[in-house]
Amino acid sequence: MTAGQTEMDSSGRGTGGLRSRSFLALLVTQGFGSLNDNVFRWFCVLQGMKVEELKTSTISLGLICFTTPYLLLASHSAYVSDRFSKRKTIVACKFAEIVIMAIAVGAMALGGVDEMLGICLVFVAVFLMGAQSAMFGPAKFGAIPEIVRSEKISEANGMMQMVTTAASALGMFAGFVVSDMADLSPDAPTLAGLLWPAGVLISIAVLGAVASMAIEPLTPADPARQPPNPFQETVSNLALLYQGRPLFRAALGEAFFWFLASLATSAITLMGEQVLGLGQTATGMLAIALVVGVGTGSVLAGMMSGGKVELGLVPLGGSVIVLGSLGLYWVTGDVDPTNSATQVAAVWPAATCLIVLGLGAGFFIVPLVAFLQDRSERRTRGRILAAANFISFSMMIVSAIVFYVVTEGGLGWGAPTIFLAAGLGTIPILVYVLWLLPQASIRMLIWVLSRLIYRVKVFGRENIPAQGGALIVANHVSYMDGFLLLTSSSRPIRFVAHADRVNRFGIARLTRLMGVIPIRSTDGPKAIVASLRQARAAVENGELVCIFPEGQLTTSGRIEDFHRGMMKIVDGLDAPIVPIYLDELWGSIFSHERGRFLWKIPRRWPYPVSIHVGEPQDCPDTVEEVRNAVLALGQKAENMRDVKGPAADTVEYDRRVESPSAEPTGDNDQATPVDPQPETNPVPEADSDDERPAPPLSEDET
Template sequence: MNSAEVHTDDLGESAREEGSLTSLSFIGLVLTQFLGAFNDNLFRWLSVPIAEQVVGQSNAIAIGTVCLTVPFLIFSPMAGWLADRFSKRSVIIAFKVAEIGIMLMAVLSILYGNVTALFSVVFLLGSQSALFGPAKFGSIPEILPTRLLSKGNGIMQLTSILAIGLGTVAGFALYDWARPTLGAGNIQDLSAVSFILIGLAVAGTVSSLVIRTAAAGNSNARLQINPITAMVPPLRAVFSDPRLLKTALGISFFMFLGSLSQQNINPYGELILGLSKSDVGILLGILIAGVGCGSVLAGYWSEGKVELGIVPIGAVGIVVSSFFLVAAGWMYTPDYPPKEQFAYWGSCLGLFLLGSSAGLYDVPLEAYLQFRSDRKNRGMVLAGNYLISYVCIVLSAGVFLLLREVLDVSPLNIFLLGGLITIPVAWYVVFVVPDLTFRFFMWLLTHTVYKLRIFGRENIPEKGPGLIVPNHVSFVDGILMMISSSRMIRFVIYADFTEKPFLRRLGQVMRVIPIDASRGPKELVRSIRIAKDAIKDGELVCIFAEGQLTRTGQMQPFQRGMFKIIQGSDAPIIPVNLHGLWGSIFSWRGGKLFWKWPKKWRYPVDIHFGKPLYDVKDPAVVRQQVEELGAEANLMDMKRQPIPAKRFIRHCKANKGRTKVSDSTKQTLEGGKLLAGSLAFRRVLRREVFSPEDKTVGVLLPPSVGGCLANMALALDKRISVNLNYTLSEDVLNYCVDRAGIRHVLTSRKFLEKKPYTLKNAEFVFLEDLKEKVSAVDKAAGAFGAYVMPTSALEASLGLNSVDPNETLTIVFTSGSTGEPKGVVLSHSNVGANIEAVDHLLNLNDNDALLGVLPFFHSFGYTACMWLPLCYNVRGVYHFNPLDAKIVGRLCQENRATILMATPTFLQMYLRRCDKEQLESLDLIVVGAEKLPEQLAREFEAKFGVLPTEGYGTTELSPVAAVNIPDHRSTDIVQRGTKLGTVGRPLPGVTAKVVDPDTGEDRGIGAEGLLLIKGPNVMQGYLDEPERTAEVLKDGWYCTGDFASIDSEGFVSITGRQSRFSKIGGEMVPHIRIEQELTRICHDCNDEEGEILLAVTAVPDDRKGEKLVVLHRPLHITPEEAIKQLSSTGLPKIWLPSRESFVEVESIPVLGTGKLDLRGIKELALERFCQAELQA
């Protein structure tokens, strides 16, 4: 057996770290950042008007800028050393404490009006910011996981911007309020000023105390005393990695351009737009607000990953918005007030767009710098980045002075120049790195069409190689995979897709790896070699291991070629499940690509990345992991899907004039009338029968139009229906009624005449009586709801929007074949997920008609024969008795039925008693409940021209878990959907595995074991039996009690049932296997009865523990001959029954559902075998 070992070592530190955007640690960091930046800018702009009185406005701003910026040049190396050498939290706290002292000096400098002291304080504030900046921003990746880095940086950027803007406004406001007289030695309300400055510093210190402690990144880091030489290590840290260098230069350009724009706003507003000082402040606030919005938008668009594809959008936006701003300024005329002109409002818009574009440009670069840098020298890298950035800020001040004072360049033309110098940057990111640009444009396009959710992205290795293996559902799978990762992915794709000129160029840009086995072994080897080289180079490679798009909706077998790509490397395989794409216009649903209407705009799609797999040798193991991810995806998607009652309403409204249900009594209802009748019936029941205590209601009706109406009325009224088994004894039926807490049972007098029952603790409600009580108002209300009322309004009026999909929809009692019936609780989502999956696989269309002969008390009848036609494009045709072969055949012929859901017992009967013409319209037959004998399937195909296929399920699985899909139900490109002898593959969104019955360990592919099922179809539990529920439900897996094996293609073969094994001489002997062989041997082609021929059970035996018993109807060969032929099949000798084990009976006990009555068989065997022994 091959098994997949899951490692987490290479997931990266961030995947293992706890932290969220709402964690106390991150909130403390954000608050510390806000208070510090606010206080810095408050004092800076408070000191400018004070200093203006001595040195003039321009010099005051210039000197202030230098004092604030130079410390970043001098102390950035030391700041990086501090962030690496010590805990970043300790560094932050130390400098926040220092800020308190600096603010005390600030108060004293204001008090005495000392300009030199004022600028010294600005210098100290700059020094404090510079020294703890790397520790502050370097803490982000230590607090947040990788998926939140972009959002975290966006929040930090927004916080900084808000603090800068508010601090600037507050500084001027505080000056206007305090109005200091320079050199007078006092200030009005100095105590309030002192309280604000020092209080903010103290508050920032307190907030820093809640930041989480993390170990020092590099406790052995050495400090360079010389500021000049100390600049070398951080610059070397940046220059050593070309990607880090490009990123740092990109950030520095943002700093240069932002500083230039900020300095230019004042003269632009005053000289170009004729604005006052206060109005110029508004323009500055708009620019800052734009940067904040762009930063948040960048974090939102990044969706939990570092998305460099946003950078080209920001760069182009800077160019366009700069030109727009210039155009708005050109439109100004002094003849009208500024605020009445487009020039002003256009400038406001231009500045907002400029700021937004700058935020889009900068945030991904900041996040990538943190993501790309190694934890051990992350502080050095950030320090080097700051060093380069602040050189650019100082440079921008020099450029601004040169342009304004020396060259006398208009402020309008300075914005124009800013746009022009951004063009080369935009060109570089768009054309030199087009893969990033293309990826982000694909992001925008796919998010326009799809509503995308991504889970498990942390399972993608942050660094190093990895082979990504998803299922293949649609033509956009590759695009969705591409935009879901912050790392670039190289795709192995079919070579023909790269032949057209545009696609060839696109393939070169995205560095795809074309492959085509039909072009010969050399080309195949070459493609594999390219993929292997990519893995060796530490890249991510994606291959769709199915080799083709699914045409059936089920996953196809995975090919072994994937292992050649990672051969000789330690690269993991990352399984991925793409959920929700089947049925979209890019899938093969319905046999067509593209040429179908989208079901929804912004189609919901989920992508689930699984944990990395190592040491895998079997592709079926990888397929199993992808299938399990699909089950998890479906479970998570349950609440997003409409409940069956809503599906019923929407489908009936869309098919008002189309026949939906009919039965053998000639009753027929179109969709509109069916909905109207259900609504009217609901009104009558609420008025005449039910009280609020009637949560659970019994239904004792055969499959019919009336049975559908009763069940739909209950579903629309949010009541729990219990379709009672009318083949049970009166005592057992009353047991079910009492167990479910039923007070009323809906039935009809005609039905009770044929099946008389007496209820002990409940009362019958007859449909005939209710029909007389339907008033004209009821009919009108039903018709209004069905034909006039909007769907959303109808659903809201019925209270269906408040229904939790996990609430109970129905209780189905098991057949009781092995004991007393168990109440299986099925939710709305259980039934809804099951019928949706069946519809996906069967490709139901308007021409389909389903012959419903299974009773509604049978889970297969309830889900597949009732809810499926009522919610999807197939008519329901019902008959109350599946044993009436002639009537069933006539009904099929008259209604041109195409689909039949039945059991092997019923098929045997139809094979013998129906004419060929009666069933010739059938296109699909799915059987369950019992094993389908291959011989029966072949005989049925020979007579009626349609091969029955087998499915598998239990009441606890809603009920369908797996099914064979006939090839003609898919498309013109045949993919194997059926394998005789198996029960098919699991439904989409359902997964199966086999385990050791004793240890619970996975048995692997091809091995026999106990079958477990997981998916949205798994029941909520047994009614009021938590202990029994816990026995069969563990971690979402349902233990079926059946033994099975799963082959490499995913087909499930049932080999026996846990309850149908005997332990003889210490060995487990399967009854079903012996039954199959004996049925084949003893089969009589001339048998017209069509009943079950024999059944195998066991009775106690003193010598070997148990003894096999074969109950059989009259055979055409002797038991001795049967045993002789059985021994030649190769079965173990201990599996062979003895001559005395054969006991002839008149008929084999069968339940009303067509399944063997195992308890009845056991009792009959004990009775007959004991009699036989006494007679002997």
């Protein structure tokens, strides 16, 4: 890509990958920004703790000074992010950072004359740095979907979170080190006291500004937008966010993450110095354990998302957060501060628990941020992200106040008690998430279990509509088909399935949570029509519905006839049919290959599976058109396997597609993907009064 080109298509969506110049430059820019934020913040906090008058409140004061601008500038940050190019906004913020660091150095120099005045002015610089970060936030996060392709957004956010947390850890540690080496007291030489902090802070700011220049130009999202009234704009942004309830809930989850992260970071300082008896530098090393966990969890979350926004990671992350928080209480709660042996023995277990806590935090935050970016419209994305930031940083200020109250306000809590409260407080949040996202939670569990059995690749995932209703039509090869399809989509899928299948084995409640639409073939055509109408209503309501129109599992390894009744689901609706072909499943232990189900030795472990998603079909005239689309995907899948070479012990799946060598019929010698078997037992028409029993539409086991 040459200079001057954007990485967006005509709709404003990114077209680049994770190795594109713009995204790598954005990562480096964010890394230097987060590094400098934390070096400066923790340097100021630790210098403030050297002043007796500020010793008990400097941690909360530093957090409040840094986060308050996020509230005051929430509306303007959204306006600037949407009105101007996000690339220009990012560059301007990075050059402003250089100026702010120069102001901070001047405040430090003044501290060599009047220590108290210098510290206070440094906290003013912390406020200005918070203002710069507030303007930078919506632009950097809003730039991700304008730079990278949609299927890479989760991985991009995972990498962004990893870089942010790694830089935060390094910055926190560097802040402790620089604070130890710097001396800004009136008795010290001013030049010697300023050398380390000035050199580190200004150098990092310059490097960040240089990196931002490498981002490719991005077009403004809403160049006609007018400057806002701060109060009205903030209220309007929050109202806009609230209108999209899923986005609002994701913003609340992100806010909870930042509340917990701020509380944990502050508690680590207490734990290191008061519980474990560590110095400032060693406490900084302990904090790195937390950030290493967050970075690792973020990268794993991006990888586990599999090219989609996977909200099922949120409850997984919440569970791990509870485990890590309660573990910290368990390993540090009985430490005797007067007994160095118990302190030393608790350091490594505490570091391990911090890594676990960070791992859960990474799983928790990455899908929420990706969801906010991916599901918000481009024209309003800046406003949505600004509103989310407003809520998040409000909770960070609340966290600072809570920390002060529980430690200095009479409660006298130590770090172990704070972590205990954090773990117990996460449990109701976890329960709410599980209640709110039952299918996503189950899908995540299915993902983990299925990866133990299968190695799944999905092709054409972008063909599954991100919004609106659609009917998914797939071939039916094994009892795992429904589970595998669930893991291939970031959106919930409702399956049409046999009533006697979904109500047995004690899974009725589970299938209700999953929104399964039962169909009762033995109750006659009217019952089938009622189920079809329920499926139609779901599609009309903007949901994804999946049906296996063969009506049964294949017992021969071929695609059987499609029942005509499936067309009643979308007939007359402005909703597409999405064909899907499940390849390589024939021969797995959950298929009927070799004439038996389950009781056979698997040929490979994990078993390779590919899922091919075709382009949505708008208003196909006949069921044969849909079937032919699935057959064509099967031919494409076979061609891809031929290019890769046959896998060992692969069982060929007979799609009954006519080959070019097939005998022509009449004068037409063009091969057509039509199964030669005659159609049997079609589903009755919706207006039929025929009471003959009809075959079911699906035998999906979900």
